[in-house]
Amino acid sequence: MTPLHIQPLPDSTPDAVQKIDALNRKLGSFIHAPLNLKEVLRMEPFAADAEVVRAVAATLDDYAILPTSSAEREHQRTTDLSKDYDIVGFWYCVALLALSAEPEAVRYLLVLARMLMVEDPAELFLLRRTVRLLEGFPFPHLQELRSRIEAFYDTVTHRLEAFRWLEAAGIPWPESYEWEVVTQFSSDGEPYADPAAPKEERRRRVVLTLRLNSPRSLYGRCRQHNSYEISLRNEDNTTRGMWNEGHGDLFIEDCPVMQHRMFTPLQLPELFDALEGFGIRLVRKPVMVYTSQGIRNAHVKVFQMLENQLGGNLSTIGQAAEAPDQPKEEDDPGDTSAGGSKFPEVERAVEEALDLLKYDGEVNDSLAEMREKWGETISALHDARFDEIGVQYACRSHEEGMAALGQELTGHGYRLYDLDGDDIYLLTLQPEAHAADFEKACRKAGQYCQLLKQPGRASGTPARTLAPERTMPCEEVPWPDDADYMLDALAGDFCSGRWKNRDAEQWQGNFVADLRQRPLQPVRVRWNRFCCLTYSPELDFYAAFYYLPPMQCWMLLGGKNPLEANSWKRLCDLPKEESPHLFLDQRPRWFGRSLCFGDRQSATILTMNPQGVERVQRFPLPKAQHPCRFACDGLGHILLAHGEETYRFDNGTLSPLGFRISSGDGFNGSIPVPGTGRLVMCGFTDRELDARLLELDVETRRCRATRLRNMDPWSNLLPFGDDWVLIKGACDSMRLDFARLWNRTTGEVLRIRPGMFGSERLEHIGRLSDGRVVLTTLRSGKGQVVHFPTDFWHFLHTASLPQTLEPMQPFAISYPDIPPAPPEEAQES
Secondary structure, three states, X not given: OEXXXXXXXXXXXXXXXXXXXXXXXXXXXXXXXXXXXXXXXXXXXXXXXXXXXXXXXXXXXXXXXXXXXXHHHHHHHHHOOOOOEOHHHHHHHHHHHHOOOOHHHHHHHHHHHHHHHHHOHHHHHHHHHHHHHOOOOOOHHHHHHHHHHHHHHHHXXXXXXXXXXHHHXXXXXXXXXXXXXXXXXXXXXXXXXXXXXXXXXXXXXXXEEEEEEEEEEOOOOOOOEEEEEEEEEEOOOOOXXXXXXXXXXXXXXXXXXXXXXXXXXXXXXXXXXXXXXXXXXXXXXXXXXXXXXXXXXXXHHHHHHHHHHHOOOHHHHHHHHHOOOOOOOOOOOOOOOOOOOOOHHHHHHHHOOEEEEOOOOOHHHHHHHHHHHHOOOOHHHHOHHHHHHHHHOOOOOHHHHHHHHHHHHHOOOEEEEEOOOOOEEEEEXXXXXXHHHHHHHHHHHOOOOEEOOOOOOOOOOOOOOOOOOOOOOEEEEOOOOOOEEEEEEEEOOEEEEEEEOXXXXXXXXXXXXXXXXXXXXXXXXXXXXXXXXXXXXXOOEEEEEEEEOOOOEEEEEEEOOHHHHHHOEEOOOOOEOOOOOOOHHHOOEEEOOEEEEEOOOEEEEEEEEOOEXXXXXXXXXXXXXXXXXXXXXXXXXXXXXXXXXXXXXXXXXXXXXXXXXXXXXXXXXXXXOOOOOEEEEEEEOOOOOOEEEEEEEOOOOOEEEEEEXXXXXXXXXXXXXXXXXXXXXXXXXXXXXXXXXXEOOOXXXXXXXXXXXXXXXXXXXXXXXXXXXXXXXXXXXXXXXXXXXXXXXXXXHHHOOOEEOOOOEEXXXXXXXXXXXXXXXXXXO
16 A cells, blocks of 8 residues: 655645645544544644645645556456555545635546546545535535535436335435444344354354445445345354345355355345255344434334335335325234334434444543433432542543443433444433333334443442542642633743633633742733743743744743743744644753754754843754754753754754654653763654653664553653653543653652543643642543642652563664664564
8 A cells, every 4th residue: 555645845835834744644643534524624724724735636636546557457356456545544635625615626526526436436435425524514616526426326326226125115215425224134033142052053043134335335346336235154154145236155164055146135035035945044034123323213114124025025015115195004003014103212212312422532521411411301310429430430441431320320210221332322311110111112123222231230239339549639729710721831830821711712812820829810921822931940041932923933032030921022033934833842942051942944042041142043954844853961962853864062063963863752852861971752662552761872872762551652751850750641541641750760650640630631740949749630521720739749659559660671773773662572573
């Protein structure tokens, strides 16, 4: 596969180049193509820039997703495999173009649609999905594209076997761009195999699955739309079969007994008869019927269609579908006709259910949505015990948290059911007295219905109480209630951040505040986008950036007291040319008496004294994709990483060192090893949830490393008083440690873990000049909260088992050619 990498156009501005670089990083972080509106809108910030849009269109013009050479066509023909392209990056770029009205974007999408219609219609559904997700937006530029795609599908749809089956069942073709119907039959008439049955009996058990779906890809030689699939298999897959638009094969004991004999969904009775000729007898009543969103209300009709079809009444169903105006007979109590309301409670429960993404957010967020939907009628949901569950299960998987909520609800006379069984929860709450009848109705209707409760725990008993995580005792310090405040940076005894009025949606300005004052008294700053406040303890001097929109650059200003920032002066007239949004690692860096900042094509170093600036030096650099990064070794030498080169600043000049700093190593967040030419930084390892601590000798390029398990690889290192170093993670995962404190003298490690602040996530942590620790957390339903721990060090020493940093092991080769695994593991592999 050729990875998709967007290239800037020759006349791209620095701002556009930076955005394109950010886009490439973003594309590399996704694991699947955009499936819903939220994922499509991830591209909105990039689609707003015309230069980025034109660069994306130009790159896609030269990126092939279909075979272009005879060799590729032959490979597809002989292997039944489609062209291997960067499907994730490509379709995210298509989503970006769909969000833009630029002529180049519109042109490319129309060309793409035409190409897929002619050469590979099976892939067109991916483009259609993106366009239909944006139907609710006022995008006139998509009107022609949408009409062309829908006209094509109107023609294709009526030829699909799934359309014919739904039409016979009296079910309108779903309007949803993506839907699915799944039903199963088994040889024993049971939905699941008996685990206690003998192995040979389980092996004889056969399951047939019928799947209808919206038009999708059918891979292999048959590059056309696929709308159904019938599959058959036993436990060990020695008996297996597949029937769809391109296949019709059956194997028994791994031997082919049927080849290229097609059966459609309307020919299920014939298929069942044919299977009986090979000794495979299936009970002709479905053991499971599932309908996804978009066709969910047709659940009962699907079930009835299958029963009547396999009972030989297909013609009756067809007549009923063709004569909808004929008077209907009254429903018999034992009748299961699709037109009746045999299972009204099931249909109503599905229609009124609460949709929740299984992996979106935590149990606290799900509890908040449940309270919003049912809280007025089910007062038990407001019981404090549910808040306790939210705290106790905050660090567990979402499924464990939902099971705990369901278990607790059984003690209040309710049962929590999931009616979906897919990537979302479709939740319904049923009173205990009606639960048995509801489950029975779901079974009869073929409706998926899973009780959410803790396994091995009887209904009516409370949810399992987890050993409560010790929470850090803290003093919570509120902001004034005249506005909303969000702290962005801690520096010395001060902080900086953003503010807005309570009724405003966008941030309206910036502020600074003295964290030693009670109550907190934010001072609003006149400088546009004032940010990245930083402090030099050696000089007792502060610096920060502000943005100049006309020049599209950042300027550096500073002074002794942040509360007087409105009267600060520029420290120099040299700009930092970057977009209006700065990342944390682009803040100005202090190294002794030097203050450093840079961009993609220059580095600026200011020599400072307690009163201000002594000297300003700017060094032009080759234009690179990323802004330059700064660090310092233990001898006080300032180091600069830029592109493929690393430099040392010495005696007013930059000297190249002949090697590069790997992008996965946190050079900007490193600390020096005192008295040596070495520095320590965090970086990536060969394991997703581990980081490595890497010590590099800049002069010799020799290095050694140790693994930091369960730690964010993007962590930064910061001095934290005396011999302590703060290793602060950059992500907000509740599965990784927020931070760690490492004593460089003793090797002791103190963990700051999820759960120490209840269900809240740690955001910022700093140390004031008097030794007090300040931190901020994100609280569900409230936002950012400022805390001052009352017994920080004692709590960390007693809240976890004692740990020491694993000894660093030397690599046999020089940096940056080292492997991602630590030395001992790399040698073993």
